[in-house]
Amino acid sequence: MNRREFLQCAAILVSGSSAAQLGFSLNEEQKVYLATAPDFNTTPVNYFTPLQRKIIAAMVEVIIPRTDTPGAIDAGVPVFVELMASQWLNEEEAAIFNAGLADIEVRIPLAFGSPFHALVPEQQLEIMQALEDEASGSPWYDFGNIQRDFVSDAPFICQLKELTIWGFFTSREGGSQVLRYDPMPMYFDGNIPLKQNDSSWLTVL
Amino acid sequence: MLEHTQYDFDAIVVGSGISGGWAAKELTEKGLNVLVLERGKPLQAGSGYLGEHAPPWKVPYQGKRPRELYEEEYPVQSKVWHSFNETSRQFWNNDKENPYATDEGKPFLWARADVVGGRSLIWGRQTYRFSEEDFRANAVDGHGIPWPITYDEIAPWYSYVEKFVGISGKSEGLSQLPDSEFQKPMPWFALEETIHGRLRKKAPDITLTSARVSILTEDLPGRKACHYCGPCYRGCSTGSYFSSQASTLPAATATGNMTLRANSVVERLEYDADSGKISRVHVIDTQTKERMAFSSRIVFLCASTVGSTQILMQSASDSFPDGLANSSGVLGKYMMDHTLGISGLGLFLDNMDSYYHGNRPAGLYIPRFRNVGAQDEDADFLRGYGYQTATLRQDWQTGFNTKGFGAGLKDKLRKPGPWIFALAGFSECLPRESNRMYLSKRQVDRFGMPLAAFDFEWSDNEINARKDATKQAQRILRAAGAVLALPGQEEMSVPGEGIHEMGTARMGDDPGKSILNKWNQAHDVPNLFVTDGSFMTSASCVNPSLTYMAFTARACDYAVRQLNEGLI
Secondary structure, three states, X not given: OXXXXXXXXXXXXXXXXXXXXXXXXXXXXXXXOHHHOOOXXXXXXXXXXXXXXXXXXXXXXXXOOOOOOOOOOOOOHHHHHHHHHHHHOOHHHHHHHHHHHHHHHHXXXXXXXXXXXXXXXXXXXXXXXXXXXXXXXXXXXXOOOOOOOOOOOOOHHHHHHHHHHHHHHOOHXXXXXXXXXXXXXXXXXXXXXXXXXXXXXXXXX | OOOHHHOOEEEEEEOOOHHHHHHXXXXXXXXXXXXXXXXXXXXXXXXXOOOOOOOHHHOHHHHOOOHHHHHHXXXXXXHOOXXXXXXXXXXXXXXXXXXXXXXXXXXXXXXXXXXXXXXXXXXXXXXXXXXXXXXXXXXXXXXXXXXXXXXXXXXXXXXXXXXXXXXXXXXXXOOOOOOOOXXXXXXXXXXXXXXXXXXXXXXXXXXXXXXXXXXXXXXXXOEOOOOXXXXXXXXXXXXXXXXXXXXXXHHHHHOOXXXXXXXXXXXXXXXXXXXXXXXXXXXXXXXXXXXXXEOEEEEEEOOOHHHHHHHXXXXXXXXXXXXXXXXXXXXXXXXXXXXXXXXXXXXXXOOOOEEEEOOOOOOEEEOOOOOOOOOOOOOOOOOOEEEEEEXXXXXXXXXXXXXXOHHHHHHHHHOOOOEEEEEEEEEOOOXXXXXXXXXXXXXXXXXXOEEEEEEOOOOHHHHHHHHHHHHXXXXXXXXXXXXXXXXXXXXXXXXXXXXXXXOOOOEOOOOOOOOEOOOOEEOOOOOEEEOOHHHOOOOOOOOXXXXXXHHHHXXXXXHHHHHHOXXX
């Protein structure tokens, strides 16, 4: 079976009828055939205010900006962050997140004369760096914190960095245009050249 | 005596996983009319693999685990971090629906599937033969009881199942790890070749070989060679790894002799004191709660170690007050599991300009090298361990907590970091009477049946073997040229975490000390066979599923010969 045949097979499999015929006792949520599901970061969400949405978009873009490749906004990270803040963070984490966001919302216009998203990049970076300096003692930065668990008492800036970096590299744009993604490699070769500028594969999790 | 024609089926097989699939295939191919009972949900091979080939951006929370749901409904299964997540959850047991009990202060992790195909869908696929030494171990050092069978007796059955399963690997000619019938091995990373070369010079007692896995590198009828997509545990619609769904159940279906009934939990086996045999299998439909019973000439219990032992215990009667076929009193005792965990992790700066294509779904393997042939003088433990290895290139997932922002951070995170080569030790566990499962006296499940309960602790032998594995891993990683060698975690794995629970209905020649004879047939009940991990008399340090398959095929052959000769 070559790659083309393979993808055709996969296309037939995911054409919908098979999943619909499943029925049985799987519950509704389990019947979704994931490969044909909409991208997660297109899920409707209405958690932030319009102002908060602008601030978050600006902040995630400071973390992962558009360069010659897509940045955080291009990759739907603001929506991902809003979804995670509303659905995924637990009470303790959400309280830290909401307080951190409220702090930016209130403090920055007083200190800088404009809301975060309206500041020049140098000022935005300065603010983010100050947040990181303040948080630098958090165990979130420890060697060995490798993504298995979320550090529940991590400061707002760490939460935002984690959600941004995760949301970016597991997005369609970040995963396939910034990293490299091949869903159907067909063979394994353990020794091919890695050039200076090559990206990692998106490892399928 | 019942007449031949009065039976609903020739054989009833309980369970549709690795062992049940083999029993179904072998018995139907020999012409028997077989009912397979599976307590889990129906599942179609291929179209039922809901998470297969889904990119991370399609997965809920883009792969971040829904913690609240898991804590609430999957507190046990979600601990199997390597293969439980939103792309595979539909295969697994819901712990809230189907709980079990543990003794206070003695945790036990019972990983369970809940679909047709059982754990064959989500297993680790590592496939090794037990050695002659493994089958002699109990007799030599006096732990447990002697195996009633030698390596030479089972070797042809290993070959028989291996040809059908399809195992990729490399022949090494080692006595402690006999070679299987191999398909070609998967290629290696450049770093692995580098390490291999160094170990040959600096640690010549260590063999570094390809992991032997039930993943095809060459097509077999109806199944395709691996396409290296990576996450096998999501299910494989090309049948590239061995599962009963891809392999044995289709073979059984093709005979026209199999009836498969999902959602069917076995309540008990009815023992007929007049004939001395199982007369009926009592079943509850998990969806309708309807009760029913089926009769057959023979019964194969393949419901997993815990499942089958639980059924035997629940089938106590006047004839067998302590559990069916338990005149010896050993049912539920002598439970074993492998201890496992990272023994060492090395950082490497070699082959930095070498990369890879494809996701190889297996690492390498370092076969047992301690206490081989004779007890090592410096070893404070009996028997041994092997290492499964993993080679990976660091990426954004190991560096996301880096300081900094902007284009520089983005560029750093997108590029590969240094290599990691990790050793995960799997140690043998001695059979001990005190490690056991039993039926809870207080708690019942949603069908009113007592919960399975566990009372299991590691002994000093397992603890010392694990310490030794950590120490030796440092030696190996240094010899391999690691620039940094980190020791593995100190704590022992939770009993059950190896998902190799076995031994609770062990086989032996002495009916006073064992449940089964050398043919997996109950000493007390001639038409009852148990061929999942519960028959295991000792554990070796290698992954056991291949051994279940070989013994199942051999038991089926024996059972049908006995039937034909009118002896059962």
